Amino acid sequence: xxxxxVAMQSTGKSRTKTEELLxxxxxxxxxxxxxxxxKQWIYKKKIRSIKTAGGHHRIPQSELDRLLFKSRGxxxxxxxxxxxxxxxxxxxxxxIESVRISGLMAEVVISIGGQxxxxxxxxxxxREMQLKPGQTAAALMKSxxxxxxxx
Numbered sequence: 001x002x003x004x005x006v007a008m009q010s011t012g013k014s015r016t017k018t019e020e021l022l023x024x025x026x027x028x029x030x031x032x033x034x035x036x037x038x039k040q041w042i043y044k045k046k047i048r049s050i051k052t053a054g055g056h057h058r059i060p061q062s063e064l065d066r067l068l069f070k071s072r073g074x075x076x077x078x079x080x081x082x083x084x085x086x087x088x089x090x091x092x093x094x095x096i097e098s099v100r101i102s103g104l105m106a107e108v109v110i111s112i113g114g115q116x117x118x119x120x121x122x123x124x125x126x127r128e129m130q131l132k133p134g135q136t137a138a139a140l141m142k143s144x145x146x147x148x149x150x151x
Contacts, residue, residue, distance in 0.1 A: 021058035090141040099131045119146040
């Protein structure tokens with residue numbers, strides 16, 4: 001997928017946290033936008049990017065998580081369409097961090113706005129939706145349940 005980097009503090013010391021950097025095609029695929037759009041976002045500082053030594057932009061995964069957390073629609077109509085016509089209103093869009101299948105059950109971890117939501121679903125459902133790390137998914141919450149929907 002992307003490249004990992006170690007962030008440097010202004011003192012020249014490196015922080016211990018590493019973050020994945022994505023190439024623009026990977027980022028636009030996850031966000032569902034075009035290359036010209038992401039370039040405009042970079043130039044207008046709507047999305048943070050890191051330039052490589054060769055001058056290429058890389059997008060930190062945390063930036064995608066931040067943007068996926070926001071509504072996917074620019075207008076109210078687009079937002080309604082993005083909700084997939086499901087009656088549940090508590091839908092949070094994020095990125096699948098991991099899928100662990102064991103026996104009849106699967107644990108799905110989704111990163112949403114810097115937070116993690118963990119859902120236990122049937123292994124069959126996880127296989128049918130072909131859930132894999134890096135994919136965009138929505139967590140649908142109702143009362144005490146969290147359902148996963150591939151987006």
